[in-house]
Amino acid sequence: MIVWLNGTHGAGKTTASPLVQELIPDSRVFDAEKVGETLMDIKPGLPPTDNFQHWPPWRSLVVETARQVLDYTGGVLVIPMTVLVEEYWNEISAGLARHSIRVRHFVLHADADSLRKRIAGDTVLGADSPFRLKHLEPYAEAARTWLPTAGEMIDTTHLTPSQTALRIAEAVKR
Structure with missing residues (x-):
């Protein structure tokens, strides 16, 4: 199984992912x-882009890497990755x-002000990252349109990372 943590920067994916991993056995x-x-x-580089997700090999390699790792280890992969x-x-x-890999897709959401504050206060990746x-x-836009039907929305605006992880782990166990 894959537990995919989606949502934009500042929603809490990277912080929650190791906490989720601790709560889900064999993950x-x-x-x-x-x-x-x-x-x-790769040198010389692939065609220029502002986001590696635009390269088709990224998407297929993520699938193949996840499949290979799960075939080798079994268990659960927790993948914190924004896909908009x-x-x-x-x-x-x-x-x-196609590989019969079950996916639980969670969309971590926070209001825009909270996201801006989290990005500005990030001491690891740097404050106010233009990217x-x-x-x-x-x-x-994705949260207004397709994300709510593609994944399970979790509003992290007023949750600690531990609370977020617990909600995800409990949902996975159900």
Whole structure:
């Protein structure tokens, strides 16, 4: 099984993912961003883009990497990764379904002011990241349209990371 934590930057995916992993037996965290970083390291580079998710190999490699890891280890993969393009989510989820991999898709949500404050206060990735801030409006659009039907929404605005993780783990166990 895959527990996919979606939502925009500042929603709590990265912080919650190791906490979720601790609560779900036989689980591991898989950072799909590392697949994008690998693709960005190819020389000469792939066609220019502002987001590695636009490269089709990223989407298929995430599916294949998850499949290979689950085939090797079994258990559950917790994947904290923002996907805001519905077509990309459909491609990834269909690829996982072709391998009979069950996906629990959670969308971590917070109001816009909370997201901005969290991004500004991030001491790990840096405050006011232009890359992270520019995703707030595309996230808001996806949250108004396709995300609520594609995943289980969890409003993290007033939750601690531990509370968020507990809600996810409890939902997975049901």
